[in-house]
Amino acid sequence: MSEEAESKLKRGPRLDPAAAAFWDARYRESFTPWDAGGTPAALARFLAAERAPLRVLIPGCGSGYEARDFAERGHDVLAIDFSEAALARARAALGEWARVLRQADFFADDLGAPFDLVYERAFVCALPRKLWADWAARVAGLLRPGGRLAGFFFFGEEERGPPFGLRSGEPGSLLGGAFAPLADAAVDDSIPIFAGRERWQVWRRV
Ligand SMILES: C[S@@+](CC[C@H](N)C(=O)[O-])C[C@H]1O[C@@H](n2cnc3c(N)ncnc32)[C@H](O)[C@@H]1O
Numbered sequence: 001m002s003e004e005a006e007s008k009l010k011r012g013p014r015l016d017p018a019a020a021a022f023w024d025a026r027y028r029e030s031f032t033p034w035d036a037g038g039t040p041a042a043l044a045r046f047l048a049a050e051r052a053p054l055r056v057l058i059p060g061c062g063s064g065y066e067a068r069d070f071a072e073r074g075h076d077v078l079a080i081d082f083s084e085a086a087l088a089r090a091r092a093a094l095g096e097w098a099r100v101l102r103q104a105d106f107f108a109d110d111l112g113a114p115f116d117l118v119y120e121r122a123f124v125c126a127l128p129r130k131l132w133a134d135w136a137a138r139v140a141g142l143l144r145p146g147g148r149l150a151g152f153f154f155f156g157e158e159e160r161g162p163p164f165g166l167r168s169g170e171p172g173s174l175l176g177g178a179f180a181p182l183a184d185a186a187v188d189d190s191i192p193i194f195a196g197r198e199r200w201q202v203w204r205r206v
Pocket of ligand 1: 082086105
């Protein structure tokens with residue numbers, strides 16, 4: 001089924017991953033090899049250790065499983081995606097928590113900053129590399145001083161994507177002096193496309 005969907009997508013119009021239409025087409029064909037189907041263990045551990053409610057932004061939330069985890073633990077979550085087809089999936093997955101979802105463009109829309117936490121999973125690696133400097137500046141602008149960027153970062157050398165892999169050390173150079181590293185660990189429950197090539201990282205907005 002997924003091979004059929006992939007070949008149908010390849011035969012279709014050439015779409016730009018910086019545009020919602022690229023992602024709409026994939027969700028509509030149920031070709032979503034990045035979808036973990038649930039909450040990764042490192043996030044569950046992170047959530048278990050948090051004591052105070054946080055204002056959380058989840059950019060490019062896709063199916064949005066993690067939005068429910070944050071919300072159920074009392075955090076004030078905004079989960080955004082610019083793809084209507086992604087949000088349709090997320091609404092189905094989140095049930096009563098669908099109210100935390102919003103259709104919005106991470107770069108263009110007013111998201112109501114500041115946030116205490118920006119959660120990252122498979123969002124940076126979905127963006128063409130030419131957008132990464134803008135991504136870093138936007139995250140810095142969305143977080144309050146002392147706020148954190150936490151999540152899963154995909155590393156790889158291939159030119160083509162998505163996923164577009166970060167080079168070793170690249171998150172630090174993109175985030176620059178605006179962030180200090182707090183955590184960096186291997187991930188042992190990755191789904192196949194990310195296996196052995198993603199790391200759990202936490203960065204603090206200085
Ligand atoms: C690879 S998927 C990952 C989805 C989800 N984070 C996950 O882990 O399953 C990337 C998502 O980012 C969304 N996206 C890409 N660029 C965006 C933008 N500028 N604003 C909002 N969402 C965006 C896409 O629509 C897609 O749902």
